[in-house]
Amino acid sequence: MSQSIEARILNWLESQQGAMIDLVRDVVNIDSGSYDKRGVDDVAEVFERFLSNHDIEAWREANDVYGDALHARVGQQGANEKAALLMGHRDTVFPKEEARRRPFRIDGDRAYGPGVSDMKSGIVMNLFVAAAFKKFGGAPCPIRLLITSDEEIASPSSRPLIEREARNARAVYNSEPGRPGGNVNTGRKGCVFMRFEIFGKAAHSGGNFTSGASAIGELAHKVTAIHALTDLDKGITLNVGLVSGGQSVNTTAPYADGQIDLRYIDPADRDDTLAAIERIMGSATVPGTTARLDLKGEILPLVQTPGSKVLFEAYQQAAFDVGLVGLTGEFSGGCADSGFAASVGTPTICAVGPVGGNNHTPDEYMEINTLVPRAQALALAILRTPQ
Numbered sequence: 001m002s003q004s005i006e007a008r009i010l011n012w013l014e015s016q017q018g019a020m021i022d023l024v025r026d027v028v029n030i031d032s033g034s035y036d037k038r039g040v041d042d043v044a045e046v047f048e049r050f051l052s053n054h055d056i057e058a059w060r061e062a063n064d065v066y067g068d069a070l071h072a073r074v075g076q077q078g079a080n081e082k083a084a085l086l087m088g089h090r091d092t093v094f095p096k097e098e099a100r101r102r103p104f105r106i107d108g109d110r111a112y113g114p115g116v117s118d119m120k121s122g123i124v125m126n127l128f129v130a131a132a133f134k135k136f137g138g139a140p141c142p143i144r145l146l147i148t149s150d151e152e153i154a155s156p157s158s159r160p161l162i163e164r165e166a167r168n169a170r171a172v173y174n175s176e177p178g179r180p181g182g183n184v185n186t187g188r189k190g191c192v193f194m195r196f197e198i199f200g201k202a203a204h205s206g207g208n209f210t211s212g213a214s215a216i217g218e219l220a221h222k223v224t225a226i227h228a229l230t231d232l233d234k235g236i237t238l239n240v241g242l243v244s245g246g247q248s249v250n251t252t253a254p255y256a257d258g259q260i261d262l263r264y265i266d267p268a269d270r271d272d273t274l275a276a277i278e279r280i281m282g283s284a285t286v287p288g289t290t291a292r293l294d295l296k297g298e299i300l301p302l303v304q305t306p307g308s309k310v311l312f313e314a315y316q317q318a319a320f321d322v323g324l325v326g327l328t329g330e331f332s333g334g335c336a337d338s339g340f341a342a343s344v345g346t347p348t349i350c351a352v353g354p355v356g357g358n359n360h361t362p363d364e365y366m367e368i369n370t371l372v373p374r375a376q377a378l379a380l381a382i383l384r385t386p387q
Contacts, residue, residue, distance in 0.1 A: 005138030006383055010322065012132055013375045020124055020371050021111070023050060027090070027120045028104040028113035032067075034091040034153045040067030043090045043120070047127060047147060054131040058145075066157045067091065067149025074134045075142035077168075083142040084382050085169035085346075086130070087162065087337060088123035088176075088353070089151035090115075093360050102362060110365040117356025117366040122175030123147055125353055125375045132379055140385055141170060151337050154193055154297025159340050166341035166348070171311050171385050173378060174338040175353035178370065179330050185350040186312050186329030188336055189235060190270060190301035194260040196222070196281060200289045202247055202254040212252025213288030216245045219256040221285040226260060229276055235265035236273060237333070263333055265301060300339035304329075307347035311385075315349055318380035322373050352378055 003011070026046050032039040044060065044067065051058040051072050058072040067090070077083055092098075092115035104113035111121070126145055133139045146165050148158035155162065166172050178184060198219050203212030223240045230238050238260065245256025260277070264270045281291040304312070312329055319327045329349075338350035355370040 005136055006380065008136045009132045009138065009379050010376050012135065013128060013379060014372055016128055017372050020128055021368065023124045023127070024111065024116065024121045024366070025104040027124070028116050029099050031094070031096050031099045032090055032092055032115065033094055033096065034066070034150050036096060037065065037067050040091050040149045044068060044070045044147065047123065050127055054134055056130055056134050061161060063149070063157045069149060069158060069161050070147040072130060072145040073142060074130050075139055077142040081142065082168060082170035083144040084139070084385050085144045085146060085165055085172045085341070086126040087146050087148070087172060087174045087341065088119050088126055089148045089158070089337060090120060090123055091149050091152050092118070093152050106368065109368055111368050112365050114364070117177040117354070117364050118359040119176050119353055121356070121366045121371065122177060122353025125371060125378065126175050129375050129379045129382070133382070139382060143382065144169065148337065154299050155337055155340065156297060158337065162337050162340040163344050166344050166346045169346050172338065172341040172346050172348040173352050173381070174336060174341065174348065174350040176336050176338070176351045177353050177356035177359065177366070178351050178374060180355065180357040182324065182326070182355055182370070183328050183330045184312070184315070184352050185302065185332050185336070185338070186304045186308065187331040188302035188339060188350060189263045189265055189333045190267065190339060191299050191335040192262040192270065192274065192295060193297040194262070194277070194293060195257060195296050196260065196291055196293045197257045198222070198245070198255070198289055198291045200252065200254050200256070200286070203252045205250045205252055209252065214252045214286055215256035215289055216253040218284060218286040218289040218291070219243060219245060219258055222280055222291065223258060225280045226277060229273055234269055235263070236269050237263045238273070259296075263335070267301065299335035299337070300343045302336065302339045302342050302348065302350055305342070305345070305347065308342065308349060311347040312349050314384050315352065315377065315381040318384060319377040321380060322376040324373055324377055
């Protein structure tokens with residue numbers, strides 16, 4: 001008696017762990033910081049070769065500033081038919097030469113290297129799932145892949161592509177790393193990145209002190225006021241993570257700037273907090289100073305809708321059926337592109353990639369033994385995609 005499509009797909013994925021690790025190694029050893037277009041596109045070339053070798057249709061959507069978006073599909077999509085969309089980003093937070101300084105390595109059951117968890121292994125998993133459906137068929141709907149290039153800087157070029165592709169999808173699986181305990185994300189905070197500038201007046205700090213207006217002094221007042229907007233009960237956090245300014249130690253500072261990270265759960269809190277920050281910028285504690293605020297980037301929250309809950313429950317059952325017992329949904333203060341997909345109303349779950357942790361640090365790791373079962377869970381979830 002011949003095997004079912006489900007069994008053939010799961011068995012083939014079971015046999016691919018070595019090949020998966022090899023592909024993860026290849027792309028981890030390429031620098032691909034968000035602003036390194038050449039490096040990000042070099043990673044895309046590696047993925048393109050894999051797709052070509054598996055006879056999967058793929059194409060790029062070019063960008064002059066950031067890395068190109070890479071698309072792929074298995075199965076033809078009819079005019080009124082919606083696909084399952086598998087997403088991932090191939091950019092990292094690390095500088096040039098990071099891959100040379102600490103290349104891919106395996107220590108016990110964990111793999112290490114820049115971007116190994118966040119999220120090159122998740123993209124590799126998506127590619128092997130697509131290859132399994134290309135090889136054996138059986139998908140109840142077309143499968144689309146979207147591999148983006150700038151998530152770590154709030155997706156300035158990719159957001160409209162994500163929203164467009166999500167509108168044409170019946171379900172979105174974002175393969176950010178699985179939580180350290182093995183869970184997935186059913187909710188995430190939204191985030192807004194801002195930069196503020198303060199303009200003061202230079203003066204000699206000894207001979208002409210009273211003629212100056214210290215931008216750094218004003219910055220200190222504003223940082224305190226911004227941090228005071230944090231409301232942990234509501235899930236609102238404010239962090240001024242970068243500051244700079246000044247001309248010399250014996251000059252009142254004519255200029256200073258800072259960068260703000262706002263995290264929130266309720267979209268109404270986003271608007272209220274931004275309005276409060278605008279008021280802080282519009283007033284001055286140090287006479288003679290002025291300020292300007294610019295929004296640099298934003299990622300929307302992932303909010304679980306009834307459709308997303310159904311999608312998660314189907315994924316949870318698929319995970320159980322391949323041995324991932326006890327997997328549940330978590331809320332995260334981190335932001336991800338899944339928020340953009342969910343914002344257009346498409347059922348979305350996040351962090352379905354291989355399990356990892358310590359992201360954005362030299363200790364970032366991926367649990368090797370989760371590569372295959374997480375791929376199997378995703379494939380089985382696609383086979384059972386809610387209509």
